[in-house]
Amino acid sequence: MGTSLQIVENLSPGRNLDAYVQSVSAIPVLSADEERKLAERLYYEEDVASARQLVMSHLRFVVHVAKSYSGYGLPLGDLIQEGNVGLMKAVRRFDPTMGVRLVSFAVHWIKAEMHEFILRNWRIVKVATTKAQRKLFFNLRSMKKGLTWMTNDEVKAVADDLGVEAKTVREMEGRLAANDTAFDAPVADDDETPFYAPANYLEDMSADPASQVEDANWKQETEQQLMTAMQQLDERSQDILIQRWLREEKATLHELAAKYQVSAERIRQLEKNAMKKIRLALEA
Structure with a gap:
């Protein structure tokens, strides 16, 4: 021994x-x-x-x-x-x-x-979280007679036996029928066997030089259009948009209202009007 x-x-x-x-x-x-x-x-x-x-x-x-x-x-x-x-x-x-x-x-x-x-x-997404679902999860697999979907009579019998609603049984049956696919799974031993993991057919365009240049140009052009549109606003409206949307720590309506000695509702109106002007300028 x-x-x-x-x-x-x-x-x-x-x-x-x-x-x-x-x-x-x-x-x-x-x-x-x-x-x-x-x-x-x-x-x-x-x-x-x-x-x-x-x-x-x-x-x-x-x-x-x-x-x-x-x-x-x-x-x-x-x-x-x-x-x-x-x-x-x-x-x-x-x-x-x-x-x-x-x-x-x-x-x-x-x-x-x-x-x-x-x-x-x-499963990547949890199939059972409550105690009743956990019980149903393990019992339903043993109660199903085959790989086909259960009939209404079978669903009712399982629901009655486990003390749950029929729709709960149907929902769990659907979760059991779903399959997760690994993004990057092991390659088969032989080159002849096809494998349809997403990593094998999803193309990564982030490393493509042409795509990188295109993205950089688009970003530069968009930022330039935004700056041009911002310059068409008055100084107060520019400051409101910067404080509310372009800063890491965004100012509240009440903080800007205190700064400009107006109501918070007036700041909201100024912000709304400024955003409308910016949108029209970018669409032109």
Whole structure:
């Protein structure tokens, strides 16, 4: 058993998944008596070695649970790692006096970590935020009979079973049917396989010299037109527009009203009239 533990500690499910699964499967399952003694040493004496052995002997169970979530399109290795975190939390909180096996207690912690990982990573836009939506998210995938859209009767049955409205079921079904596309995904092993990631067909024009010159000319011309239009305004109107629109810290109507000793409504009228003149000058 010691050799198997050493092998697992040198592996990661993200690096060599097959070797990892093979190694954890080789670790013997603890008997009820062995598990109880280890759990008691951990619970009463805080024995770290016992905690390690309890965790290692249940890694195969985490792999088993992770495989049941393979339909979400996320790497199995990542799911296993998240499940291992849940397993360690469960071992730390396990009370041997409860009279249940560790696996019965740990399964809830393992699934909780996997659920959090799936909801964080399955979609760029969150598909489930409330507790009811989270329940619907995981149950709807198992209740759907196939890849086709559910009938009205099926929607009603799911809604009644989960205690939600039918429109909520339809909305979640639509979210589940949507797919995110990675902007820059790995290239296929062979050059013959087409890959339609946006990075492969969206052209970046920002580095094109002609586009850069055109943008610079357009900016210069626009700024010149604006300055010419501003010069047609009286000094007060120019100052109002500069203070209200061209400064990083914009002045309020009341601040300008106090400066020119008029009402805030008068400043608003002057600003509106000045903007109208600027617009007409730029369109000419």
